[in-house]
Amino acid sequence: KWDDFYPAEREAATVGDKIVGVPALVDNLAIVYNKKLFADAGVAAPTANWTWDDFRAAAAKLTDPAKGQYGWLIPADGSEDTVWHYVPMLWEAGGDILSPDNEHAVFNSEAGVQALTTLQQMAVTDKSLYLDTTNENGPKLMNSGKVAMLVTGPWDLSQLPDIDYGVQVMPSYAGAAGGHQTIAGPDNWVVFNNGDKKKQAAIDFVKWLTAPEQVKAFSLGTGDLPIRASVGQDQTVLTKLNENVPGTATFVENLSNVEKVRPTVEQYPDISEALGQAIVSVMLGKDQPAAALNSAAQAADTALAGK
Structure with a gap:
């Protein structure tokens, strides 16, 4: 059943009104936090009702310059990973x-400025945000x-053997319509036509590969999140995933918060590059949110116009 795949997976596999692939892998972003550091600082653990104001306040309390300790780390190399962290906030x-x-680009809207202002406040004003300009230091x-x-x-959980961590969904903006959202990077199986004789065999193989029983076996064997909602809602699967790698079940449940995907346009790499550089310039204190986003939007529109 096509509708058993999560909505964002289906959207990522569709260009215009044409389905061009079948979901193969899905993931998402959530908060992973150090329980001991929260307890030591007297900060309550994140809840599903957290707002970005709560998140910012907690990060400030968790920051200790004397210890070289920061509340939050964000990739700040201007890559798609930087953009990935900003887009759910947007x-x-x-x-x-x-x-x-x-x-046309619309990330330079009032909402876009609000999201980037949050990052500016944490990086420049509060100094609670560690800017990882190499994008290599998070788990370490x-x-x-x-x-x-x-x-x-979820790919980082196995790299955190030295701490007792928790996982929680992304904060939301109080009063905003967006609620708690996250972002996923669905990958697709794409089958190319290699002749009528092999066409049906390819179809049969993909159906078998993405059938619920195979998805369940693959998820339990690899730790990857299930691509089918029916498997993701199976409590036995969630329990076993959590036993293997604590916190994985929260990422599975967080798939329900994946409401959108990045634009499926060929100019997206150019758009991402412009937006990533704008985000970094603001977090480094070199530019203001509105000006940086307007400049990036102009670059994005130029790329889109050249299609």
Whole structure:
């Protein structure tokens, strides 16, 4: 059943009105936090009702310059990973990356400015945000107790053997319509037509590969999140995933908060590059949110116009 795949998976596999692939892998971002650092600082653990104001306040309390300790770490190399961390905040604030027709950038909206202002406040004003300009230090600094929180995916959980961690969904913006959202990077199986004789065999293979029983076996064997909602809602599967790697079940449940995907346009790499550089310039204190986003939007529109 096509509707057994999560909505964002189906959207990522569709260009225009044409399905071009079948979901193969899904993930998402959530908060991973060091329980001991929270307890030592007297900060309550994150809850599903957290707002970004709560998150910011907690990060400030968890920051200790004398110890070289920060509340939160974010990739700050301007790559797609930087953009990945910003986009859920943009969506939660009520914004989007492109217009509905994918013709123009709209991330420089009021919502976009609000989201980037949050990062500016934490990086420049509070100095509670560790800017990882190499995008290589997240798990290492978490394990050493130098960072209290990461916004990351299930792939990092196995890299945190030295701490007692918890996992919680992303904060939301109080009063905004976006609620608690996250972002996923669905990968697809794509089958190319290699002749009529092999066409049906390929179809049969993909159906078998993505059938619920195979998805369940694959998830339990690899630790990857199940691509089918029916498997993700199976409490036996969730229990076993959590036994293997604590916190994985929260990421599975968080798939229900994946409401959108990044634009499926060929110019997206150019858009991401412009937006990533804008985000970093603001977090480094070199630019203001509105000006940086306006400049990035102009670059994105230029790329889109050249299609």
